[in-house]
Amino acid sequence: MNFYKVVNTMATWSNRKLISKTERRLRIKILTDLIHSYHVHLGGRGWHSRLSDVILFNDMLVVGEDLSEGISKQREHVVPCKLLFEECFKIFEQKKESAKVEVESLLDKYLKVVIIDERVSKVIDTTLGLKTSMPEGHDLPNCSPYCRINIGYSSVSESSYNNIVWFE
Numbered sequence: 001m002n003f004y005k006v007v008n009t010m011a012t013w014s015n016r017k018l019i020s021k022t023e024r025r026l027r028i029k030i031l032t033d034l035i036h037s038y039h040v041h042l043g044g045r046g047w048h049s050r051l052s053d054v055i056l057f058n059d060m061l062v063v064g065e066d067l068s069e070g071i072s073k074q075r076e077h078v079v080p081c082k083l084l085f086e087e088c089f090k091i092f093e094q095k096k097e098s099a100k101v102e103v104e105s106l107l108d109k110y111l112k113v114v115i116i117d118e119r120v121s122k123v124i125d126t127t128l129g130l131k132t133s134m135p136e137g138h139d140l141p142n143c144s145p146y147c148r149i150n151i152g153y154s155s156v157s158e159s160s161y162n163n164i165v166w167f168e
Contacts, residue, residue: 049081
């Protein structure tokens with residue numbers, strides 16, 4: 001791994017992170033309100049998990065990148081969006097006063113993207129069958145956000161989880 005590339009990448013992401021931290025919180029509040037509206041008015045029907053990508057831009061979601069040389073890269077949500085938003089709708093179904101705060105916290109913790117080796121992404125989605133689920137025993141909201149990524153990298157011998165530079 002090229003040291004200059006690591007330092008340059010981290011500096012770029014640090015600058016973006018400083019600018020976007022407050023903006024990310026604001027946009028998570030907007031996304032929470034949108035999810036709540038879908039729940040109240042449509043029962044959650046018609047929700048597409050990629051709506052979050054319109055509200056929270058890539059700079060606000062990416063928390064790490066594999067800087068290995070010579071690999072094809074793929075964006076991978078640390079928790080599948082479908083699963084994350086289903087959990088948000090479950091929280092709203094409970095009709096607690098604290099529901100919006102709980103959903104904001106859940107989104108802040110789990111709505112993240114890592115740029116990883118494309119081979120690892122395929123293993124996670126197809127070989128391990130984790131495209132829309134978390135590994136057994138790793139249920140929301142009490143699991144490590146990165147367990148799918150960890151398991152994916154441990155399943156592909158040529159890839160190294162240690163080459164991921166984390167920005168948070």
